[in-house]
Amino acid sequence: MIHEQEARKILETALKSGAEFAELFFEDREESNMKCVKEEVQGLKTVRIFGAGIYVISGTSSIYVYSNDCSYEGLLHLAKQASEMINLKRKEQIRIPDRFQGPVMSNPNPVKIYPATVEGRKKQKVLRETAKAALFAGPEILSLNTDYFDTDQRIWVINSEGLSVKDRRVTTRLRLQVAVSDGRQSFYNWEDYTHPSGFEVYEREQGYTEFARDMVKRTRQMMDGVAVPPSNVPVVLEAGSCGTLWHESCGHSLEACAIAAKNSAFVGKLGQKVASEKVTLIDDGTIPGLYGSSVIDDEGHVRQKNILIENGILKSYLCDRFHGSMIGMKSNGCGRRQNYTYAPTARMSNTYLAPGEDDEEEMIRSVPEGLYVKSIGGGTGGMQFSLEVKEGWWIKNGELAYPVKGLMLTGNGLDVIRKIDRVGKRLEYDGGGFCGAASGLIPTTTFQPRVRIAEMAIGG
Amino acid sequence: MRELEGYRKAMECLPSQIAEAQVQADRTEIISIAIMNGEQTGAQCSDVTELFIRVLVETEEGKKEGFYYTQNLEEEPKEVLSQAALHAYLAKDVSKERFLSFDESHMRLEGKETKDGESWDKIKKRALELERELNRENKNAQIMIRLIQTKETRGMVNSVSDVRCIESSLFRYEAEMEIAEEEFNVPYFYGCSQSAERLEDLSHEFFQKKIEKWRGMRLKQGKLEAGEYPVVLDCEVTANLFATAWQMFTGKNYLSGSTPYAGKKGKAVMSSVLCIKNMPSVPEGGYRYGVDCEGVPVRPLILSENGILKNLLHTIATADAMKEEPTGTAGRKALLSGNIHTEIIPVPANFRIEKGERSTEDLLKTMGDGIYIFESFDVFHSINIASGEFHVPCKGIIVKNGVKEAVVEGITINGTIQDLLMNVEEVGREMQVRPMDLLKSYTVCTPALRITALKVTGSQS
Structure with missing residues (x-):
């Protein structure tokens, strides 16, 4: 690894043709993965992600170059390439401050047991216990793949404004992929058990084995759901991970890259009413214990709490440095990327709807006919969004009548968030998952209290 | 190197x-x-x-x-x-x-x-x-x-x-x-x-x-009642469907019973007008593949022809398990492989449905009355590869006497991939080449398909 003075020379080389800003991003990440097919453990695999990226910005133009040759000479060559590619031919060069400095912050996700220090046999035991719990959950299982993953990512961001900051992010994850059968048909499902922490999360067996049993049982129940006719009805979304609604219906459209490309219904609407007054939407990368949290973003900015919509009024966008500047805003700690092979862009972290004051029980009780969504599988966002209803129940006369299946919630984000007519008092967190977009797969959470949409078209 | x-x-x-x-x-x-x-x-x-x-x-x-x-x-x-x-x-x-x-x-x-x-x-x-x-x-x-x-x-x-x-x-x-x-x-x-x-x-x-x-899709808004309709799927929609549905043709899922085609090799499983292949390269795009990650050359492979399921996408292990030859389709980067590509699994190179001779417009004329599905969303979450069931959110156009009349939004096409492929009446000539999102480790190349009938839920008002 190069030292700070060599990094300075690399940054100076990148700025040579007159760019306004240059940044070096180093990454050294160790990951391990162990797979189990039904009860048979396949083996431990180690992954080492290692490389660096140089980001050069000037006005509305940016250059990103990256390589896994992290030698001083290799990086100098990369910086020269970046300078030539941006090709501004300015005589004046930005001066880098004499001293590099970085913020001192405490990690929102402290780690007790680093996974690399844990013997493979202990990881194997967790995997076996999880697979066993799934296999003996009850339903007939055609195929079961259980994966154990852990990640230990160390990054260093050093830039031409004199910032030098390091961060270390540790996560662990179990993934279950199961195909169940009732003898006539089969049904596939996958779910993750994610934690932004070290191996200490597996000290309590009940947590992960309960997850496995519950996941298989719910997958079997999903097979028995009844198709419902398409209709316009009230939709109640349960507290917790149903918050994916916010991620897909408006989160992506609030990212500065979407605003700059004019690919968003929120363009030019700052300060305007865009949602029901019951809606206060927040993105906060600082919350302890959540999958989307870290000390800094991937541009070295300290993470922060961003109020995006307050009582229905659009207050802010999610900004990284480059796309933020394109729309006249500063970074608010949302520049994120999967690894050094991606330039950072504006992304969500922990996106949630603030709790309201409505009675959770009344939300269902007052519905003569409608849909209750217990969990959402995932979806896509943008001006039009779609969400998979993983577990849903039909509401009849204010009560849950029968499970439904094969439903997708689709709509226009702006239309739907205007129709929120109830927001519950009890906020529940989400375990977290991955969001895939322009800068790769990044860990996020998205959660809410129980909410009701006054009317929504459903189909399946 | x-x-x-x-x-x-x-x-x-x-x-x-x-x-x-x-x-x-x-x-x-x-x-x-x-x-x-x-x-x-x-x-x-x-x-x-x-x-x-x-x-x-x-x-x-x-x-x-x-x-x-x-x-x-x-x-x-x-x-x-x-x-x-x-x-x-x-x-x-x-x-x-x-x-x-x-x-x-x-x-x-x-x-x-x-x-x-x-x-x-x-x-x-x-x-x-x-x-x-x-x-x-x-x-x-x-x-x-x-x-x-x-x-x-x-x-x-x-x-x-x-x-x-x-x-x-x-x-x-x-x-x-x-x-x-x-x-x-x-x-x-x-x-x-x-x-x-x-x-x-x-x-x-x-x-x-x-x-x-x-x-050309910006027509007046129409309204559609739920029902079963003759349908033409645009090539962009079929590519979107098969970006996920190719997994139904792997030896791995065949062996575990996690595809509805399990046990059906050599049998008629789809319309005889379809020919599905895996190719090292395709004329419509620049994606080419030489050797797979087990050192096996990627070779042209017919998966289904004249409606018969002929071959599967294999790794060496799944080929050996089925006493077949490896197919040059061992990969690491596929759906759900996340950001750690350690496992060797069957992954296509260019998964291709052979094209037909007539244009999408011709297919619409032959259909007469029906729905032209021209845009679809999020097939990753809306197709179950073990059962083949799908519920895909779409946008479509109501077609009357072969003429596009009105756009319908918020509709969903529903059914199983098996039934859809069984009911293909004609294949169009325009091809869509869709590289896999982010990783670009394979492509799906598909034409428009005219289908006898498909369940479509009604449009949103």
Whole structure:
């Protein structure tokens, strides 16, 4: 690894043709993965992600170059390439401050047991216990793949404004992929058990084995759901991970890259009413214990709490440095990327709807006919969004009548968030998952209290 | 590849516990440039080499496989091999499995070979030309063109083969276009891409046709009652469906019963007008594949012909389990493989449904009355590959007497992939080439399909 003075020379080389800003991003990440097919453990695999990226910005133009040759000479060559590619031919060069400095912050996700220090046999035991719990959950299982993953990512961001900051992010994850059968048909499902922490999360067996049993049982129940006719009805979304609604219906459209490309219904609407007054939407990368949290973003900015919509009024966008500047805003700690092979862009972290004051029980009780969504599988966002209803129940006369299946919630984000007519008092967190977009797969959470949409078209 | 030299030497004298070893090196070099309003707005340049190390270790419990992946090229080959061997002790017995020895014939690739890539200046000039042509024809729109040159080199060295090292190097060019415009104060946004083996084969006409087709969908809003309708699926929609549904054709899912086609090899499973293949290259795009990640050459493979399921996508292990030949479709980067690509699974190269002779417009005329589905969303979450069930959110157009009448939004097409493929009456000639999102490790190439009937839920008001 190069030292700070060599990094300075690399940054100076990148700025040579007159760019306004240059940044070096180093990454050294160790990951391990162990797979189990039904009860048979396949083996431990180690992954080492290692490389660096140089980001050069000037006005509305940016250059990103990256390589896994992290030698001083290799990086100098990369910086020269970046300078030539941006090709501004300015005589004046930005001066880098004499001293590099970085913020001192405490990690929102402290780690007790680093996974690399844990013997493979202990990881194997967790995997076996999880697979066993799934296999003996009850339903007939055609195929079961259980994966154990852990990640230990160390990054260093050093830039031409004199910032030098390091961060270390540790996560662990179990993934279950199961195909169940009732003898006539089969049904596939996958779910993750994610934690932004070290191996200490597996000290309590009940947590992960309960997850496995519950996941298989719910997958079997999903097979028995009844198709419902398409209709316009009230939709109640349960507290917790149903918050994916916010991620897909408006989160992506609030990212500065979407605003700059004019690919968003929120363009030019700052300060305007865009949602029901019951809606206060927040993105906060600082919350302890959540999958989307870290000390800094991937541009070295300290993470922060961003109020995006307050009582229905659009207050802010999610900004990284480059796309933020394109729309006249500063970074608010949302520049994120999967690894050094991606330039950072504006992304969500922990996106949630603030709790309201409505009675959770009344939300269902007052519905003569409608849909209750217990969990959402995932979806896509943008001006039009779609969400998979993983577990849903039909509401009849204010009560849950029968499970439904094969439903997708689709709509226009702006239309739907205007129709929120109830927001519950009890906020529940989400375990977290991955969001895939322009800068790769990044860990996020998205959660809410129980909410009701006054009317929504459903189909399946 | 210089990265493999150290491993080749290390394999001449392997540590005693290692019976066999194989190292795969994948080097990806990318140059890309984005142009908007005649100006360069962004560019990327990269050079990354990944090393995948597999070793077979003899233990008291049998032969076991160890794995290690690294991007740190400074690591000592001997240490890396030993590290992989350490992991093997926790693995299952793979005595019945094998590494494949390879020979030089694997390197004979289909398609045109490009010796060198194009220069930065030439790529930039072509991107500026494309953007200028499109701006000339679309004056009120905001257009962005991103042009990408990718060179992929795969090298492999193993300890068991007479020919210890093979190498394959392929170039491709890709242009991505994004267009934003307003009509009657309504914003519209669209993006698409084109790939080719040569830079000069990327054309603005391709994008202009796509733009005109996109604008042609702006009809008056209609309303659709739920029901079963004759349907034409646009080639973009079929590509979207098969970006997920190809998994129903893997040996892995066949063996575990996790595909509705399990046990149906040799049987009639779909309409006889369909021919589904896996190809090393396709004429419609620039994605080419030489050898898979087990050293097996990618060869043309018919998956289904005349309605009969003939072959499956295999790794060596699934081919052996079914007593069949490997198909050159062992990969690591597929759906759900996340960001750690350690497992070898069946992954297509170019998964292709052969095209027909008539245009989509002709298919609509033959359909007469029905629905033309031209846009679909999120097939990843809306197709169950074990049951084949799908519920895909879409946009469509009501067609009367072969004429497009009104757009319907918020509809969903429903059914099973098996029924859909069984009910295909005709295949169109326009093809959509869809590279897999983000990883671009395979493509799906599909035409429009005319279907006897499909369940469609009603439109949103």
